[in-house]
Amino acid sequence: MATDADRNAASSTQVRYSPLEQQFADVDEIFDELRDLVRSTDFTLGKVVGEFEEMFAAAAGSKYAIGVGSGTDALKVPLKALGIGPGDEVITAANTFYATAGAIAETGARIVFVDCDDTFGIDPDLIEAAITPRTKAIMPVHLAGDMANMTRITEISEKHGLPVVEDACQSLLAKEAGRPAGTWGIAGGFSMHPLKIINVWGDAGVIVTDDPEMDRMCRLLRNHGLRNRDEMEILGYNTRLDSVQAVVGKWIVAKVEDIVAGRIKAAARYDAGFRDVPEITLPVRRAEKGPGERAVYLNYVVYADRRDELLAHCQARSVDAKVHYPIPLYKQDALRHLGYEDGAFPVTDRHARSIISFPADQHKSTAQQDYLIGVVREFYGR
Numbered sequence: 001m002a003t004d005a006d007r008n009a010a011s012s013t014q015v016r017y018s019p020l021e022q023q024f025a026d027v028d029e030i031f032d033e034l035r036d037l038v039r040s041t042d043f044t045l046g047k048v049v050g051e052f053e054e055m056f057a058a059a060a061g062s063k064y065a066i067g068v069g070s071g072t073d074a075l076k077v078p079l080k081a082l083g084i085g086p087g088d089e090v091i092t093a094a095n096t097f098y099a100t101a102g103a104i105a106e107t108g109a110r111i112v113f114v115d116c117d118d119t120f121g122i123d124p125d126l127i128e129a130a131i132t133p134r135t136k137a138i139m140p141v142h143l144a145g146d147m148a149n150m151t152r153i154t155e156i157s158e159k160h161g162l163p164v165v166e167d168a169c170q171s172l173l174a175k176e177a178g179r180p181a182g183t184w185g186i187a188g189g190f191s192m193h194p195l196k197i198i199n200v201w202g203d204a205g206v207i208v209t210d211d212p213e214m215d216r217m218c219r220l221l222r223n224h225g226l227r228n229r230d231e232m233e234i235l236g237y238n239t240r241l242d243s244v245q246a247v248v249g250k251w252i253v254a255k256v257e258d259i260v261a262g263r264i265k266a267a268a269r270y271d272a273g274f275r276d277v278p279e280i281t282l283p284v285r286r287a288e289k290g291p292g293e294r295a296v297y298l299n300y301v302v303y304a305d306r307r308d309e310l311l312a313h314c315q316a317r318s319v320d321a322k323v324h325y326p327i328p329l330y331k332q333d334a335l336r337h338l339g340y341e342d343g344a345f346p347v348t349d350r351h352a353r354s355i356i357s358f359p360a361d362q363h364k365s366t367a368q369q370d371y372l373i374g375v376v377r378e379f380y381g382r
């Protein structure tokens with residue numbers, strides 16, 4: 001009997017969001033190394049975690065990489081390392097994934113949202129108005145594989161002496177002005193959750209930094225604040241990167257350039273297929289801004305007329321379209337206590353109404369990509 005992976009690979013009239021079955025169809029190398037790991041019983045912070053961290057730092061373009069338990073912790077731990085806690089405020093983007101807000105809230109600091117611009121990132125023109133004497137950091141989010149405007153955000157952070165911790169969970173290997181996502185601020189956080197650019201077999205995250213003191217603090221914080229076996233320097237957490245996930249991480253981080261190249265190629269094909277459809281508006285493409293600019297298309301996002309009808313049309317034809325995200329965080333019950341009024345973030349609201357995401361991973365065949373394009377064009381009678 002055909003497995004789901006076979007069916008997905010073979011079927012040009014089904015486009016699923018997740019490429020994981022194909023991603024991990026042939027993993028004998030991982031099992032070989034896992035066997036060695038089990039024999040070594042080196043299950044926490046052993047050799048393999050260090051090897052993975054070196055590979056990740058090289059891929060991400062940073063001096064140091066620190067493996068942690070999740071992308072959420074890869075944001076929380078650097079904030080804690082900066083001493084951020086109750087009474088402080090952290091500025092972030094209004095259109096983001098739940099975990100950005102969750103990581104800030106876990107430190108005890110107040111989440112301060114700022115509206116987005118049409119790059120999907122935080123609007124730099126609105127940041128300064130949100131700064132108060134309590135502001136302790138800015139956490140821009142690089143959404144959907146693109147980047148927030150880090151040139152402007154860095155200027156603002158320097159002017160106000162505010163550290164930047166980048167939420168780069170969706171944008172491994174994206175670049176602005178030749179400088180990779182995650183390497184602009186004092187630290188950047190990445191996720192290896194199954195839905196991100198590179199994925200392991202569960203949860204994992206990575207912090208990158210060029211700052212030796214940030215590196216030291218993050219290593220302390222991820223492991224109970226322990227300086228050594230018997231001395232606890234500060235209060236910390238248990239959020240080590242699992243050695244088992246580090247084995248998977250090594251295998252996949254070695255492939256990241258190809259993964260990203262596949263996504264960029266898929267996005268270019270979609271762009272060409274949609275460019276003459278007036279009901280679809282393509283966001284400004286980073287690559288068109290010049291060399292040294294790269295978006296990695298974790299989600300391929302466009303603005304669409306009659307979005308909800310298009311979404312239903314795609315889903316009825318086995319094209320797994322999604323919306324990232326349909327309900328802005330400031331309208332979620334969990335964050336009502338922040339006191340934002342409806343309409344406080346008009347661009348985020350407009351995005352929530354009009355954006356649609358299509359899968360653009362490296363495992364979709366050109367036949368599947370063309371089927372997806374055809375389904376969208378059919379909806380608009382093009």
Ligand SMILES: *Cc1c(COP(=O)(O)O)cnc(C)c1O
Nearest residue numbers: 070071072097099100169191193
């Ligand atoms: C996935 C994600 C996170 C959190 O990552 P986890 O590994 O799921 O904890 C944080 N921010 C953004 C923007 C994300 O997409």
